[in-house]
Amino acid sequence: MMLPIISAEERLKERHSAKVGLVGFPGVGKTTQLRTLPPKSTLFVDLEAGDLSVKDWPGDTVRPRTWPEFRDLVVFLAGPMPTASADQAFSKAHYDHVCATYGDPAQLDKYDTYFVDSLTVLSRLCLAWCKTQPQALSEKTGKPDNRGAYGLLGQEMITALTHLQHVRDKHVIYVAILEEKTDDFNRRYYQLQLEGSKTALELPGVLDEVVTLAVLKADDGSTYRGFVTGADNSYGYPSKDRSGRLDPIEEPHLGRLIAKCLGQTPTANHNTEHTN
Known part of the structure; x- marks a missing residue:
């Protein structure tokens, strides 16, 4: 057996994709960014049941209501995890x-993008499930143990999101609410609004891009929406650009931002007039 080396020529011919964290304050227009993506090739994973701003968007939607349903969806979208044992989630078994339930995974071939909205709600679903597991109970007293529940929460969230992120030929967009905090010295900072701290700390490290959709102020005092993409931005917003192709502030159009990350020319100009 030879070492499975992928040549430079083969790698350059591969279809590349972007894994993006889209964060912002409530009402800034995160869900509305779905309108900038091609509806025929985008799957909307609606966890919030708050799709009023995109109610007339003509694309496909799935609505997992529990953490086990989301895990089933992830393994269906991403395939089995090679390192998982037969009794673990995301295993071949x-x-x-899941394929026996959902049908032939070839039905996913038409999708280029998975739009997951939102991680904030997903973390709540996951925590609710974690609190019902044996790890959330004290071995000595049998009473609820929050440390065990939150420890399991971090493991479950990172494992599922990282596995979905490993789908090489699909764009994956994770939407999350941004919240403002102050530290012990009354200094302001921003973080993802998620249950527990592990996911918020680790997820940005595995994504290609983290962009904050924010209302910014122009030099003349007027306001406008924009994507903050630079890690060293003056606002202190969580941002990251692994592609190296983005300007510090980009227009609020997710479709064109993905194309720019990949060095491509956008093929369509989808609507972004509404806000959520």
């Missing part, structure tokens, strides 16, 4: 079981 799990994948086969």
Whole structure:
């Protein structure tokens, strides 16, 4: 057996994709960014049941209501995890079981993008499930143990999101609410609004891009929406650009931002007039 080396020529021919964290304050227009993506090739994973701003968007939607349903969806979208044992989530056995329920995974071939809205709600679903597991109970007293529940929450969230992020030929967009905090010295900072701290701390490290959709102020005092993409931005917003192709402030159009990350020319100009 030879070492499975991928040549430079083969790698350059591969279809590349972007894994993006889209964060922002409530009402700034995060969900509305769905309108900038091609509806025929985008799957909307609606966890919030708050799709009023995109109610007439003509694309496909799935609505997992529990953490086990989301795990089933992830393994269906991403395939089995090579390192998972047969009794673990995302294993080959799990994948086969889900395929028997959902049907032929070839039905996913038409999608280029998975738009997951939002991680904030997903973390609540996950925590609710974690609190019902044995790890959330004290071995000595049998009473609820929040440390165990939150420890399991971090493991479950990172494992699921990282596995979905490993789908090489699909763009994956994770939407999350941004919240403002102050530290012990009354200094302001921003973080993702998620249950527990592990996911908020680790997820940006595995994504290609983290952009904050924010209302910014122009030199003349007027306001406008923009994507903050630079890690060293003066606002203190969480941002990251692994592609190296983005300007510090980009227009609030997710479709064109993804194309720019990949060095491509946008093929369509989808609507972004509404806000959520």
